[in-house]
Amino acid sequence: MTDTAIIEVALKTMVVALKLSAPILVTSLVIGFVISLFQSMTQIQEFTLSFVPKLVGVGVALLFCGNWMLHTLVEFTNELFVILPDLLT
Template identity: 75%
Template sequence: MTDTQIIHIALQVMLVSAKLAAPALVTSLVIGFAVSLFQSATQIQEFTLSFVPKAVGVGVALLVCGHWMLTTMVGFTQELFTQIPNLLK
């Protein structure tokens, strides 16, 4: 196993993990921004006001994107397992 192969696998792992984390992170970012705009406009500074919508939004994002995330992860794992014989040469 060469250094190039290890770096290539590490790059693939980082890309897949970024793709899998994106729906939850983007949803949380958008909801947090909207809630902070609302809090700035109304001057309501309640910490739980930002937590509950984020938690619900991330839950919905995981329900909507869950199948795609699982399919992506299974496909990546199968690809890694099929590469094992070539990596051991």
């Protein structure tokens, strides 16, 4: 197992993790920003106000992107299992 192979697998792992977390994190970020903007304009300082819209938004993001996320993870896992014997020698 060479250093280059380890770095390549680590890089692919980080890219897949970034791809899988991006829809959820971006959705939560956008909803949080909109709710914060609304709270600052209306002077409503309720901390629980942003929880329900974020929860619904993340659920919708998972509903729309879940299939793609699962396929991406399965492809990465299959690719990892294919190159695993080469990594061990």
